[in-house]
Amino acid sequence: MPAVQTSTDDVFINCPFDDAFAPTFRALIFAILVCGFRPRSARELDDGGQTRIDKIFALIEQCRYGIHDLSRTELDAVNNLPRFNMPLELGLFLGAKRYGGKHQKAKRVLILDVEQFRYQRFISDLAGMDIHEHGGDPGRALREARDWLANVSRRELPSADRVQRVYEAFLADLPDLAAVLEFDPDRIPYVDFERIVGRWLIEAPAAIGAA
Amino acid sequence: MALVGPVPWTPLARREWEAHITVMATRSDTITTKSSKPGVLGRSAATGRYVLAPVATKKATVSDQRIAAAVKSVLAKKK
Numbered sequence: 001m002p003a004v005q006t007s008t009d010d011v012f013i014n015c016p017f018d019d020a021f022a023p024t025f026r027a028l029i030f031a032i033l034v035c036g037f038r039p040r041s042a043r044e045l046d047d048g049g050q051t052r053i054d055k056i057f058a059l060i061e062q063c064r065y066g067i068h069d070l071s072r073t074e075l076d077a078v079n080n081l082p083r084f085n086m087p088l089e090l091g092l093f094l095g096a097k098r099y100g101g102k103h104q105k106a107k108r109v110l111i112l113d114v115e116q117f118r119y120q121r122f123i124s125d126l127a128g129m130d131i132h133e134h135g136g137d138p139g140r141a142l143r144e145a146r147d148w149l150a151n152v153s154r155r156e157l158p159s160a161d162r163v164q165r166v167y168e169a170f171l172a173d174l175p176d177l178a179a180v181l182e183f184d185p186d187r188i189p190y191v192d193f194e195r196i197v198g199r200w201l202i203e204a205p206a207a208i209g210a211a
Numbered sequence: 212m213a214l215v216g217p218v219p220w221t222p223l224a225r226r227e228w229e230a231h232i233t234v235m236a237t238r239s240d241t242i243t244t245k246s247s248k249p250g251v252l253g254r255s256a257a258t259g260r261y262v263l264a265p266v267a268t269k270k271a272t273v274s275d276q277r278i279a280a281a282v283k284s285v286l287a288k289k290k
Contacts, residue, residue: 038249038265181281195271209257
């Protein structure tokens with residue numbers, strides 16, 4: 001088996017895609033881009049070609065970093081069943097880190113939940129791992145992601161306060177951006193959203209990040 | 212008994228060798244895969260960090276030019 005390299009700039013986001021979680025998902029995308037990394041998500045995948053699980057294998061294989069959110073443990077409102085995709089993809093990521101080659105072993109994982117120790121009641125095999133709590137607050141998720149990326153990448157990143165200020169400025173502009181681009185501001189497609197964030201970050205003046 | 216020498220390098224043998232090399236070089240289990248290096252969009256004045264271009268696996272619904280124009284017009288109104 002060849003040693004598959006991971007991209008040290010790529011961060012896999014494993015999280016719910018429902019409307020209620022969308023503000024936190026957006027905050028995570030923003031945190032990754034503003035810190036100079038590249039978000040990767042199953043949302044970027046086209047439907048044709050390989051099976052979905054093969055595409056997720058490839059995504060996980062390519063990413064050095066993974067942010068996994070286990071918030072969504074409640075039953076699905078439509079089917080009255082829990083969603084297992086997030087724990088499955090976390091397991092795949094941990095498996096790649098455990099059993100993969102030297103590049104895969106260098107993977108780093110951030111696990112988020114609404115409460116720090118709630119996982120003990122539904123996925124107790126994670127005992128001993130450092131679970132980070134965001135309390136369902138996108139701003140806390142943003143800061144957790146930034147702090148973790150600074151820690152594991154050892155890169156010099158903008159401070160959490162600056163990241164927060166820049167994100168708030170972006171959120172203030174988002175309704176106008178959505179209007180100009182003829183999007184419902186709550187339903188901007190993932191691929192467009194990350195392009196909007198990227199372009200806004202390039203064009204936004206330095207004063208936006210200042211205290 | 213006749214001595215067996217090296218296989219003569221006939222045009223047929225050469226073609227077979229080239230086909231073999233091509234297959235080996237393109238099979239996923241015989242090469243080391245390297246993730247594509249992300250492109251850089253530019254530098255953010257607000258953070259001082261470079262911003263990486265998103266992965267282009269799924270087509271965006273609006274063009275990059277339209278997004279750039281929208282961002283410039285919205286930011287210009289705030290000045």
